[in-house]
Amino acid sequence: MAVPFDPLKLENQICFPLYACAKEIVKAYKPYLDELDLTYTQYITMMVMWEHKELRVKEVGKYLYLDSSTLTPLLKRLEEKGYVARRRSTEDERDLIVSITDAGTALREKARTVPARLAACVELEPQKAAELYQTLYQIIGTLTKKQGKF
Amino acid sequence: MAVPFDPLKLENQICFPLYACAKEIVKAYKPYLDELDLTYTQYITMMVMWEHKELRVKEVGKYLYLDSSTLTPLLKRLEEKGYVARRRSTEDERDLIVSITDAGTALREKARTVPARLAACVELEPQKAAELYQTLYQIIGTLTKKQGKF
DNA sequence: TAATATTTAATCTCGTGCGATTGATTGTAG
């Protein structure tokens, strides 16, 4: 008896393992990020700030696929921790400029070992990691093109 | 000049595209799930209920990698919508048994076209989808084994 | 220039998610 393929079964979903995997990875980061007093979203925000030093909220959002409703409170928390500074642009008062502080730059040193420690947790072969990376960005590209905004 | 590989750059992360991709996919589901008056998490919960008809909260959580702090309010919302029923087990009063209702079963018909419509959005080649599926479950397996609970 | 449209960060509401705790129930060991 052939069992018909059921597209509404959880095990036949491609999106569910993606959703679950993302959650489990964020969970895996937690012990390492706790040492830095950062959540995962704050961590990737700091990554963007470490690289660019100074960005408008809009630009941070473009890198992270997040909008101001998420970023505004998050950046305020990072400001409270002393890792970033927030000020209005003088050229265009609509823009809020986020810049890295010395403490923020210093935090980068503490974070240096995080990627390797996380990678050790995930134990993914380089070949598969590369394929995964390519496929994920392909999907992101397809979806964000359709949804506009990015 | 060789540019040194920087593991703290966003573009060198494997976890970030996973996180971003999961979010974009949930966003892509939205228009289709709006028709069913379900969020994504409610949708996958219904998927589990369509398949198993009756489960303890603990078991639902085992399938979805969620615990009662997320599921209890979510299941109450599904109960309000009339898609599931909640009752205490008589054999073990600690267990709460979730069961699908007729309205919940009927909803499955309305949901039938969702997977195909979403797949059309994502536009992923079957070969890549299969690899992605395998890799994601491999990672989930590695992480959940380490983190216990599952 | 004056009215209108656009852009931007911020705010509000709702629904997850997670860690930690609580309280009730059941299982277990002395």
Place this chain on the structure above:
DNA sequence: CTACAATCAATCGCACGAGATTAAATATTA
């Protein structure tokens, strides 16, 4: 049998994340 441990769902606090709206500033157009 009784103290103790384990197992549940539920609750609480906090931090996202998205959609919708707001208010201010800037750009565009009539």
